[in-house]
Amino acid sequence: GDSVTQMEGPVTLSEEAFLTINCTYTATGYPSLFWYVQYPGEGLQLLLKATKADDKGSNKGFEATYRKETTSFHLEKGSVQVSDSAVYFCALSVGGSQGNLIFGKGTKLSVKP
């Protein structure tokens, strides 16, 4: 079945460090790919998305490129801030009758000043 695998956390970085969170997927159809972020005590909110191969999603300095050949959607940011501390979820959707998002297990990021 469809699935998402993302790197285990937690990840601890110093402010202004480069961030990569790896995400790979398995899907039978042509999924859309998402990164959601969960700040402490809050629900999930969409960070960025990409709907077809080679699309790049970007928001708040974060980027991810939909790579069909490697079935990947790695999240990157050039210079993290303390306010980026959160849990990040990679997810896919193939739409259809169930229409649900399939999530990775989440990666907790802590950024130290």
Added chain:
Amino acid sequence: EAQVTQNPRYLITVTGKKLTVTCSQNMNHEYMSWYRQDPGLGLRQIYYSMNVEVTDKGDVPEGYKVSRKEKRNFPLILESPSPNQTSLYFCASSFNPLTIGANTEAFFGQGTRLTVV
């Protein structure tokens, strides 16, 4: 403001005592769903609804019920809660993925932390 509202945010209850977690959205979304979030397992879908009076099981439906009598509301019902249902629950809504497609964005509530003792 567009939002999904869940209540309560925190709940401690005893085994077997029926409870309901409410969820309401103000975006006129057709599609609503419930997820539970557990450490090391990520989010798993419990139930979903494509429209009023249309509900179906997700990946982990055992021990839960839902109803969709109105478009904006999608309550989650635990008829006889057990300790293994201790979890963080999220309600989500979006436009219909059948018509909008796979790229439709989901909006999440702030979560309900349930503890069953």
